[in-house]
Amino acid sequence: MKQIESIKEFGGWLNRYQHPSTSCNCSMTFSVYLPPQAETEKVPVVYWLSGLTCTDDNVRTKAGAQRYAAELGLALVMPDTSPRGDDVADEEDRYDLGKGAGFYVNAIQQPWARHYQMYDYVTAELPALIEQNFPVLPGVKSISGHSMGGHGALICALKEEGAYRSVSAFAPICHPVKSGWGEGCFSAYLGDNRELWKAYDATELIKSGCKPMPVLIDHGLADEFLEEQLFPQDLEAAYRERGAPITLRMHEGYDHSYHFIATFIGEHLAYHAKALRG
Amino acid sequence: MKQIESIKEFGGWLNRYQHPSTSCNCSMTFSVYLPPQAETEKVPVVYWLSGLTCTDDNVRTKAGAQRYAAELGLALVMPDTSPRGDDVADEEDRYDLGKGAGFYVNAIQQPWARHYQMYDYVTAELPALIEQNFPVLPGVKSISGHSMGGHGALICALKEEGAYRSVSAFAPICHPVKSGWGEGCFSAYLGDNRELWKAYDATELIKSGCKPMPVLIDHGLADEFLEEQLFPQDLEAAYRERGAPITLRMHEGYDHSYHFIATFIGEHLAYHAKALRG
Secondary structure: EEEEEEEEEOOOOEEEEEEEOOOEEEEEEEEEEOOOHHHHHOOOEEEEEEOOOOOOOHHHHHHHHHHHHHHHOOOEEEOOOOOOOOOOOOOOOOOOOOOOOOOOEEOOOOOOOOOOOOHHHHHHHHHHHHHOOOEEEEEEEEEEEEEEEHHHHHHHHHHHOOOOOEEEEEEOOOOHHHHHHHHHHHHHHHHOOHHHHHOHHHHHHHHHOOOOOOOOEEEEHHHOOOHHOOHHHHHHHHHHHHHOOEEEEEEEOOOOOHHHHHHHHHHEEEEEHEEEEO | OHHHHHHOOOEEEEEEEEEEEEHHHHHHEEEEEEOOHOOOOOOOEEEEEEOOOOHHHHHHHOOOOHHHHHHHOOEEEEEEEOHHHHHHHHOOOOOEEOOOOOOOOOOOOOOOOOEEEEHHHHHHHHHHHHHHHHHOOEEEEEEEEHHHHHHHHHHHHHHOOOOOOEEEEOOOOOOOOOOOOHHHHHHHOOOOOOHHHHHHHHHHHOOOOOOOOEEEEEEOOOOOHHHHHHHHHHHHHHHHOOOOOOEEEOOOOOOOOHHHHHHHHHHHHHHHOOOOHH
């Protein structure tokens, strides 16, 4: 693991690393924000999964999350959204397949399967690396994300029962088997058998018996992708069907951008801090 | 004036406009953040001048300022850093001259003079436009900025005595006649007579008798440009020579980036709010 950047922010440190990933079979980049508290004690971690086209840089630059992480004493871990490198399969003319669009699944179709193992990477390899190398409390972690990364946060928390103390999402793709983005990635990475797709779909996971862990989800009503891609009502219905509570907030006027995330990230991190420190 | 973007953030609105500028003789773009309070009352304004290579987009995306503006009831006005357009003179292979590097002066040398009238634009034309079109308190304004824009904020406030209630700056170019960035732009825009440069140099303005208005300035001690370009000690010496107080804070570990700005922008906006609402 090699540190490639170190920036002081809000009294803590925003560091960036490259490391050889055994899951993704390539070099991966991630950022970590260590709050000031991490200088004297081990801190809980919130993992942030970003959306289509992003790297680790978008959230750390645009969300304003570090201010709250410093106040709350939380580390933030921000992975990339896909494997990278010249030998990694890609669709260069598409923003929603290949690099920048790992969709947080383990691909089983070639040419994707060789590197696109993002589910294992974010749920297992990266947390192990973090716990080995940083002053964090082992196993004390939560997860959040945006859009494709909101989908990622939901499926990681639902599938890895007990692994995350809390989960939240901004404008997540709640029912990807029904969305164009999900169909494009799932058919490429997982093949034509739609039954296999359901193992990476939050709504389908709840329908098929996954424990309905509490979730905090924010959507903007002016989100240009809300109708066609996100389907929060499907996830809400699945939770209701199970008799489980879901906190789904629909915000008048907000769009899909980081300005929307910036507005509510403080509430999300406070929500996670309560679960992590409670 | 044409609205080209409108994004809800922290309960207020981040809007973007294009308008024909009489000062710069071209179409100019700027962003305005209106806090929630602006829906029911007129609010004070903080002008933000950005640094080399920036447009109006950098600060609104990276600084995290809107959160504090919403809390404090301040409008933020974020102009571009130079004239733009195909017929505007430029040095395409340089980031520190021409487009993105207006340096907040009125150019008197061709080919620059036709469009590079950024001093008049930010001190006169833009405030008039803002006060005519937005729910702001006329004449109740402050100014801040970063690097080249920190220089801009300082010279605007010092030269336009009484026009700004307060001024602050992040990593400003405090003595541009001595810095490579300043020399490059001043010689191009103003010509070889260095005496003319001093009218746009904060340190020289204080030396030559400008009223030493109180300033709040933050620098990072890990700023890679501190030694060669910024010269805060010269401005401090000029203030001391005049027997005037200056708040110059040197922060261990911080660099020149927006992560540094994000860390302290809340304190700057609170400083301005006190002056604007006091």
